[in-house]
Amino acid sequence: MLDVEALRGEALRDIAAAVDEAQLEQARIEWLGRKGPIADALRGIKNAPPDERRELGLALNRVRDALESAMEERRAALKASSVTARLAREALDVTLPGRPRAIGGPHPLQLAEDALVDALHALGFQLADGPEVESEELNFEALNIPADHPAREMHDTFFVEGHPGYVLRTHTSPVQIRAMRRHAPAPLRVVTVGRVYRRDDDVTHSPVFHQMEGLAVGEGLGMQHLKGTLYGLCRAIFGQDVRIRLRPSYFPFTEPSAEVDIGCVFCGGDGCRICKGTGFIEILGSGMVHPHVLREGGYDPARHTGFAFGVGVERIAMLRYGVDDIRLFFQSDLRLLRQF
Ligand code: DAH
Numbered sequence: 330m331l332d333v334e335a336l337r338g339e340a341l342r343d344i345a346a347a348v349d350e351a352q353l354e355q356a357r358i359e360w361l362g363r364k365g366p367i368a369d370a371l372r373g374i375k376n377a378p379p380d381e382r383r384e385l386g387l388a389l390n391r392v393r394d395a396l397e398s399a400m401e402e403r404r405a406a407l408k409a410s411s412v413t414a415r416l417a418r419e420a421l422d423v424t425l426p427g428r429p430r431a432i433g434g435p436h437p438l439q440l441a442e443d444a445l446v447d448a449l450h451a452l453g454f455q456l457a458d459g460p461e462v463e464s465e466e467l468n469f470e471a472l473n474i475p476a477d478h479p480a481r482e483m484h485d486t487f488f489v490e491g492h493p494g495y496v497l498r499t500h501t502s503p504v505q506i507r508a509m510r511r512h513a514p515a516p517l518r519v520v521t522v523g524r525v526y527r528r529d530d531d532v533t534h535s536p537v538f539h540q541m542e543g544l545a546v547g548e549g550l551g552m553q554h555l556k557g558t559l560y561g562l563c564r565a566i567f568g569q570d571v572r573i574r575l576r577p578s579y580f581p582f583t584e585p586s587a588e589v590d591i592g593c594v595f596c597g598g599d600g601c602r603i604c605k606g607t608g609f610i611e612i613l614g615s616g617m618v619h620p621h622v623l624r625e626g627g628y629d630p631a632r633h634t635g636f637a638f639g640v641g642v643e644r645i646a647m648l649r650y651g652v653d654d655i656r657l658f659f660q661s662d663l664r665l666l667r668q669f
Pocket of ligand 1: 499500501502542543580582583613614615616637638639640
């Protein structure tokens with residue numbers, strides 16, 4: 330005789346032990362399936378003594394109902410806990426602070442360059458351009474620096490291996506020739522800015538640095554226009570109260586030539602270590618374009634005159650932002666860059 334109570338107990342333990350729906354289904358097939366013990370026993374009722382058949386049938390039906398509802402409950406519980414687990418797993422804490430996005434900023438050399446170009450743009454100068462690998466002809470000869478000229482040595486030139494006649498430009502002045510050849514004989518006001526190369530390397534010199542160059546050519550241009558332009562430029566860069574001073578100088582491509590000083594931005598003109606007690610700091614070279622250069626550019630020096638100037642961008646940035654070592658501009662040190 331089948332022990333109905335033992336069967337119920339064992340089946341209920343199985344159902345309770347199922348940890349997911351697959352195991353529960355397994356238990357259902359095992360206990361309530363067509364080949365399970367209950368179905369088996371129901372089929373065997375006909376072999377039981379006639380006076381026990383009714384009792385046995387009722388008992389088996391009760392166990393089946395009990396197991397079915399236990400399974401229903403277990404299924405609901407498993408489903409609820411899997412939803413809870415999933416919710417916990419996929420929880421999104423909307424109160425967490427977001428991940429900040431690192432935002433870059435312009436490099437101090439870029440800022441100095443922009444300030445210089447903007448100031449000249451406002452005076453009607455247009456951007457011009459030239460290559461960093463330049464012909465010796467434009468870098469030197471056309472600028473009145475022939476091969477035997479002592480100024481060649483001051484330029485500490487990098488030559489381009491395998492390409493005789495080509496150099497890494499030592500200054501932005503060759504762009505003067507390029508711009509003039511493109512525009513002659515119309516009047517001209519251009520500014521260019523870019524990398525230049527020289528073989529020196531110390532606290533104030535880098536083998537790669539930046540220059541800005543300005544050039545104006547027209548009829549009747551004189552030193553007064555040069556001085557007015559440079560004064561405007563210096564006021565835009567160093568403030569309205571800046572003082573400037575022109576000193577006679579020499580460049581092969583200008584005649585006359587002048588170096589421009591500004592009142593020392595560190596001591597206000599009283600004299601300090603940085604201005605070596607003079608109260609002035611040199612910031613650029615300039616002059617009236619040499620007739621040889623005008624001719625090379627396609628202009629007739631009898632009719633057109635011009636003025637030009639060249640500025641070291643690093644030098645301007647050092648003075649404007651109080652940076653005392655040029656190498657800081659090339660080291661990508663965030664402690665410096667974050668200050669801009
Ligand atoms: N090219 C000169 C240099 O590299 C700078 C310079 C001086 C440019 C005088 C000019 C100028 O246009 O007129 O040192």
